[in-house]
Amino acid sequence: MTTQTAKKPRYLADSPRFLAGLFMSPTIIYIVALVGFPFALAIIYAFTDITTGDPSLEFVGLDTIKAVWNDTVFRRALGNTFWFAVISNLFVVILATGLAELLTRDFKGKWFVRFLVLLPWVAPVSLATLTWLWTLDSVFSPIDWLLRQVGLIDQNMYWLGRPSLAFISVVAVQVWRIAPLAAVIVMAGMMAIPKDVHDAVEVDGAGPWRRLFEINIPLLAPIIAVAVLFGVILSMADMSVIYVLTRGGPTHRTQVLSTWAYFKGIEGGALGQGAAVALFLFPVLVGLTAVILRLARRREVL
Amino acid sequence: MALLEVRGLRKEFGDVVAVDGVDIKSEEGEFLVLLGPSGCGKTTLLRMIAGLEHPTEGQILLGGEDVTDLPPRARQIAMVFQSYALYPHMTVARNIAFPLKAQGVDGPERDEKVKWAAGLFGIEHLLHRRPRQLSGGERQRVALARAIVREPSVFLLDEPLSNLDAKLRAAARDDLMGFQRRIGITSVYVTHDQVEAMGMGDRIAVMRDGKIRQMGTPEEVYHHPADTFVAQFIGSPPMNLLDWGDYILGFRPEHFLPEGVQDGGDRVPFDFFVNRIEYLGSERYLYGFIPGHEETKVIAMLPATVTVPLEEQRQHRFSVASDQLRFFDKDGGQKIPPQTIQA
Numbered sequence: 222m223t224t225q226t227a228k229k230p231r232y233l234a235d236s237p238r239f240l241a242g243l244f245m246s247p248t249i250i251y252i253v254a255l256v257g258f259p260f261a262l263a264i265i266y267a268f269t270d271i272t273t274g275d276p277s278l279e280f281v282g283l284d285t286i287k288a289v290w291n292d293t294v295f296r297r298a299l300g301n302t303f304w305f306a307v308i309s310n311l312f313v314v315i316l317a318t319g320l321a322e323l324l325t326r327d328f329k330g331k332w333f334v335r336f337l338v339l340l341p342w343v344a345p346v347s348l349a350t351l352t353w354l355w356t357l358d359s360v361f362s363p364i365d366w367l368l369r370q371v372g373l374i375d376q377n378m379y380w381l382g383r384p385s386l387a388f389i390s391v392v393a394v395q396v397w398r399i400a401p402l403a404a405v406i407v408m409a410g411m412m413a414i415p416k417d418v419h420d421a422v423e424v425d426g427a428g429p430w431r432r433l434f435e436i437n438i439p440l441l442a443p444i445i446a447v448a449v450l451f452g453v454i455l456s457m458a459d460m461s462v463i464y465v466l467t468r469g470g471p472t473h474r475t476q477v478l479s480t481w482a483y484f485k486g487i488e489g490g491a492l493g494q495g496a497a498v499a500l501f502l503f504p505v506l507v508g509l510t511a512v513i514l515r516l517a518r519r520r521e522v523l
Numbered sequence: 524m525a526l527l528e529v530r531g532l533r534k535e536f537g538d539v540v541a542v543d544g545v546d547i548k549s550e551e552g553e554f555l556v557l558l559g560p561s562g563c564g565k566t567t568l569l570r571m572i573a574g575l576e577h578p579t580e581g582q583i584l585l586g587g588e589d590v591t592d593l594p595p596r597a598r599q600i601a602m603v604f605q606s607y608a609l610y611p612h613m614t615v616a617r618n619i620a621f622p623l624k625a626q627g628v629d630g631p632e633r634d635e636k637v638k639w640a641a642g643l644f645g646i647e648h649l650l651h652r653r654p655r656q657l658s659g660g661e662r663q664r665v666a667l668a669r670a671i672v673r674e675p676s677v678f679l680l681d682e683p684l685s686n687l688d689a690k691l692r693a694a695a696r697d698d699l700m701g702f703q704r705r706i707g708i709t710s711v712y713v714t715h716d717q718v719e720a721m722g723m724g725d726r727i728a729v730m731r732d733g734k735i736r737q738m739g740t741p742e743e744v745y746h747h748p749a750d751t752f753v754a755q756f757i758g759s760p761p762m763n764l765l766d767w768g769d770y771i772l773g774f775r776p777e778h779f780l781p782e783g784v785q786d787g788g789d790r791v792p793f794d795f796f797v798n799r800i801e802y803l804g805s806e807r808y809l810y811g812f813i814p815g816h817e818e819t820k821v822i823a824m825l826p827a828t829v830t831v832p833l834e835e836q837r838q839h840r841f842s843v844a845s846d847q848l849r850f851f852d853k854d855g856g857q858k859i860p861p862q863t864i865q866a
Contacts (some may be wrong), residue, residue, distance in 0.1 A: 417608035426596035
């Protein structure tokens with residue numbers, strides 16, 4: 222009986238343990254090198270007074286964090302970050318739901334319109350934002366030109382030059398930038414709602430508003446939550462739009478934590494303070510992620 | 524006046540003609556079944572009556588009023604979908620209340636009607652559950668209750684039993700019929716299941732390729748099929764069809780009996796070579812052919828009460844009552860008047 226079962230050669234590639242390690246190692250190395258290491262470094266830096274002029278690690282306890290916290294610009298940036306994320310994502314949700322509703326309808330040229338809607342998302346962010354920088358230029362803005370022609374304004378608006386207007390401008394561009402992704406996510410969710418359900422809504426006699434608020438939005442809530450999660454994280458952690466448009470100005474009215482961390486730590490050279498500012502985002506983002514994922518799971522009804 | 528009338532209805536999807544000139548008149552309280560294989564246009568026809576599809580040509584009239592251009596909510600119709608299409612995020616009570624809410628029926632009146640509809644289908648105890656907590660049969664009842672709650676003038680059903688298992692389906696069929704008789708509501712029922720159609724329909728419209736091939740009572744379509752398609756689509760096993768020279772000869776398997784089993788009347792004898800016998804308890808199926816027509820399989824169905832001994836791989840003497848023979852045109856397969864026949 223045991224004669225033929227004997228020695229078949231065993232290769233290393235037969236071992237699941239070895240294979241698992243082998244296949245996962247690129248990801249693990251990548252995450253450790255590009256996320257884990259800088260993250261650990263940031264935590265360490267936040268407890269030192271390290272600067273680019275004096276790159277020695279001297280632990281100063283909570284002094285750096287306290288200094289950052291007591292900075293009025295930081296307080297402003299904290300508030301701005303919050304409002305920037307909340308207001309832009311509020312508009313993103315409304316816009317994305319509307320777009321999704323529109324793009325799931327049948328009409329001629331649907332393909333082309335879908336392509337146009339996605340365009341802001343696929344264009345490189347810095348390039349796209351540069352276009353906006355010119356569009357909102359203080360002297361040559363085509364929007365100003367148009368408004369002048371129509372007779373609505375006498376002199377230029379200075380979209381990025383006046384504090385409140387600058388904040389509105391960066392919010393608008395941010396909405397323009399992330400709405401397509403949200404729209405596609407919501408659209409995918411909308412297409413996952415069985416056709417029969419929409420037919421039933423029609424036969425049951427509901428109009429478009431009832432269909433939107435009593436059927437689509439409740440059914441899409443988990444999907445919208447995911448879109449919001451992406452939007453909020455993008456608004457809080459990504460600084461490209463603000464960096465290109467206003468660099469946080471004027472008078473720090475559009476300063477957010479990500480830009481402030483960059484200006485402090487990289488351009489200003491105060492590595493320790495920059496790291497401390499950046500770390501303030503971390504618990505906020507972790508908390509948000511947890512809340513939204515929980516929400517998404519609870520609303521799962523289909 | 525017909526309650527529901529469809530005139531010259533046609534629907535094209537691009538190059539495909541889904542419904543090709545359909546005329547129907549249905550009286551108050553009638554249970555009309557649209558029967559046909561998948562892709563015959565029966566569901567499209569139903570969706571046009573519902574208002575979910577707009578016809579390319581033709582008219583739809585409800586109670587004499589032209590509703591062709593009206594949206595679904597302006598028609599007095601209700602529809603039950605194959606998937607039931609319950610709203611998954613709402614309780615059963617809210618599902619049933621939804622059409623009333625959409626109509627602007629409020630407060631106590633709405634609650635009362637929800638209770639009435641739930642009572643009709645015996646689902647009062649489920650009102651607080653959500654659809655995913657229900658069995659298939661319960662979901663189906665909720666879908667029916669939701670459809671009936673605003674007392675529509677026409678009730679449309681799109682294969683509502685096809686998602687139930689066989690045992691449940693028989694019970695649900697019985698329930699549905701009982702309910703329809705009680706309420707007396709005009710119903711149009713789509714199915715591909717000929718047993719369902721025969722058992723439920725006051726009249727059956729047999730469809731194929733977007734056209735109604737025959738419309739009649741179950742007896743009519745079964746005993747006097749208008750063409751070879753209807754003859755083979757209805758009945759299980761289907762009608763035997765033989766190429767008989769100038770025409771096609773048809774007879775039902777249960778009328779094809781051994782010589783001597785039935786006496787009297789005018790009978791036409793056939794030789795029958797039996798290949799195989801299937802014993803099914805309540806009946807026997809005999810598979811074979813008629814010598815001279817070897818290429819066509821012929822089936823005989825003998826009830827258990829016929830105890831004549833029969834053997835496989837032997838030729839036997841069978842016969843069919845001559846008034847049970849059907850004749851069809853060789854070209855189009857249309858029914859033609861009885862012919863004289865030599866066996």
